[in-house]
Amino acid sequence: MSENARYSKRTQGVTGSAIRELFKLTARPGVISFGGGNPSPAALPDDIVSDISRELVATNGKVLLQYGMTEGLPSLREALVPYIEKEFQFKTDANGILPVTGSTQAFNLLLDAYTDPGDVILTENPTFLGATQAMHLHELRVVPVESDDMGLRMDALEDAIRKHRPKLLYTIPTFQNPTGVTMPLERRRKIAELAAKYDLLVAEDDPYHSLRYSGTPLPTIKHFDTADRVAFMGSFSKVISPGLRVGFLVCEPKLLRKCVICKQSDDLHTANLNQAIVEAYLRRDLLSPHVAAVCKRYGEQLDCMLDALSKMQGVRRFTHPEGGLFIFAWLHEGVNATDKLMEAVEKGVAYVPGTYFYPEGGHDSTLRLNFSNSDIPTIQRGMALLDECLKA
C-alpha cells in the first residue's frame, strides 16, 4: 500500500488550519499579534473561575467527576433556556439544547448528522477558516456566496440556492469572522424565509453576539425560523473562556437526536465541571457584568484600531464593526498581504492575510486584524509598525 493511501480519503489534501500553522511562525517573542481571535488575558476571569471550580467540585464532585449524559448537564440545559431567550431572542426548551465541547463541535456534529460527501454547502465570502476545514473533512462542495458590507447578498444567495441546490448554508450573521460585518434585520428575516422555501438548513454561528460596543442588538436568524430550518450555535469561548470548551447547539428534535448519537462516539459527553462553571455564570448572574466590562474594554480597543487605520495611507478601505473581535482591511491593489506578512513580523507585528478566508483563494491584498487581544498602548505601537511596513 502506498504510504499516503493508507489514510482516509477525507483527510487527503487537508493540511490543517493554515492560520494555526501561521501562528507558530509568527509567535516570536516581542511580536505584537493582531493575528489570533484570542480574548484579552484581562478578560479571562481566573479569580472567579478558580473559586467556582473549587466550590463546585467540593459540593457536587461526586456528580461532576462521574460520567454524565451525552445530552448534557440537565441543570445547565435549564439555565440556558432563559439566557437564550433574552440574549438571542428565540424560545426553546431544555430538551432542545445540546451543550457541546465548544461550538466547533456543534458544527462538526451538524455536518456529521446532516451531510454526505458531495453535498453543497454555501458560505459567506470570505468566511471562518475553521468552518471551511470542517466542510472539507466532510468532503462537502463549498460554494462561497458574494457578500458585501452587510453580509450575504440576498440576490446572490437565492441564485446560488437555485443553481447549486445546497443542503446547508453556513453563516456568521453578527460581527462576522473575518470581516466584522453584521447582517441587517431584513436579510436575517429573508434567510429564514429562503430556508423554508427551499428546504435548506441554515447553520447560524453566533459566537460574538454579546460583544456589541455600539448600535442596537438584532434578533438572530433563528428568531425568524418558523419552519425549524435553522440550527443555532452559541459559544462561551468569547464571553467567559475558550480554554473551557463549552458551547451549545439548538435545532429541531430529530436533528438534535442525530447529533447526540454522533456525540456519543465523538467524546461521549462534554466535561461536567466545564458545563457546571458555565451554569454558575448564568445562574449567579455573573455573565452580564463580566460581558459589560469586557465590552467596555474591547470597544475602546476597536476605536483605537479604527482610528489608526483611518490614518494609514497603505490601507485602501476597512470595515467598521459594531462589535466582535475583527476588522477586515483592503490594501492597495497589487500589494500582497501574504508577502508583506514576514516583513511585518520582522518589524514586530503580525496579522492574518485575508486570502485564507476565501474558500476559492485570491483577494491577496486583504488582511484581518484582531483588536481584542492587545491593550491600547500595544495597539498603538503595533499599528504604527504596520503603517511603516505598508508605506515601504
Added chain:
Amino acid sequence: MSENARYSKRTQGVTGSAIRELFKLTARPGVISFGGGNPSPAALPDDIVSDISRELVATNGKVLLQYGMTEGLPSLREALVPYIEKEFQFKTDANGILPVTGSTQAFNLLLDAYTDPGDVILTENPTFLGATQAMHLHELRVVPVESDDMGLRMDALEDAIRKHRPKLLYTIPTFQNPTGVTMPLERRRKIAELAAKYDLLVAEDDPYHSLRYSGTPLPTIKHFDTADRVAFMGSFSKVISPGLRVGFLVCEPKLLRKCVICKQSDDLHTANLNQAIVEAYLRRDLLSPHVAAVCKRYGEQLDCMLDALSKMQGVRRFTHPEGGLFIFAWLHEGVNATDKLMEAVEKGVAYVPGTYFYPEGGHDSTLRLNFSNSDIPTIQRGMALLDECLKA
C-alpha cells in the same frame, strides 16, 4: 425530500447506544445497578480535584482559560512520557502523544484519519458497544473474530485477516469490556507480528490496565510494536474521573498529524483545565496512591461478586477477571437475559444483557456485571436478588 432522507447516510440506522438507553429505563430509585461502567463514587477524588482546580486556575488561569494548542498542553505531553513508559511499558516522546477528550475521542479520530466507508475492521467477539457504534457511524464493515477465555484466538484472527483484508483491528487486551478477559503475553506479541506482516493497524484500547487486583502486569501490544502498526489509546476515566474527559493517543507521526487535523474540527482542543488536573496527578505522584486505594476496594468487590456467582444455580459459567470493572456470565441455555432484565429490575437489580456486545447479536443467555460501582453490602444484596430472579 422525505423526512428521513434529509439526514446523513452515516446516521441512518444508528440508533444510539442501546446501553445508554437501557440505563434510562433501569435507573429507577432503589434499583441496584450492575449495569454501567461507572467508577465507585468513593473512588472519585472530589477533595483533591477541588483543591487542585482552585490552585491551577489561581496560579495559571490566564493560560488555562485561553485557547490551547490542538496538540495538547505541552507540559501534560511531557508528563505523560515517563508515565506511559512505566505503566504501559513502551517508549514514546512528547510529540508522539495526543491528549484527547476521553479515549472515546481517540478512537473516533483514528477512524476519521484512517478509514473510509466500506473498510473492514476486526473486533473481539463480544466487544465494547461504544466502539462498535463509532464503527457504524464510519460505515465500516465490522467483522467479529472468535474469542475465548484468553481473548482473540490467533488462528481465527489470521484467518480473518487473510479472508477480509481488514484496515484495522480493534482490541481491548486487558480486562476486556465486556468479558473482563486478559490476553496473555504470547498473543500480544503475535498480534504485533501479524500487524506488521499484513500491514494492519491495531487500535489498542487499554483503559482498565492500571486496575489490576491480582496476577502480574503484562506488557501492552504496543510494547511489541517494532513496525509502528499499533495506535495506543489510554484513559484517565477509570483511574481519576470520567467526568473530566481526558485520555490520550499514541501512534506513528503521520497518523497522529492526521488525527490532530481531524481534532481541529472536532473540538479544537481538549479543555486546558482538565488536562492540567491530570498533569498535576502525574507530576505530584497523586495517581499511584489513588490507584492503589481504588484497586484494594475494587478487588474486594470483585471477589465478593465472584463468590456470589459461584453459588448461583442459574449461572452456568462466568469469567474470572484479574482486574477491570466487569464479569461476563452465561446463564443456562434457553434463558434469555434480555427477557429476564425487566423482571430483575422489578426485583431491584439491573445488568446489561450480553447480546448487545456481539456485533452480530445472538448469545442471548449472556450478561455483563459491573462490580466497581457498588460497595460490598450492595453487591451482596444485588446478587441475592439476581439469584432469586434467575432461579424463578
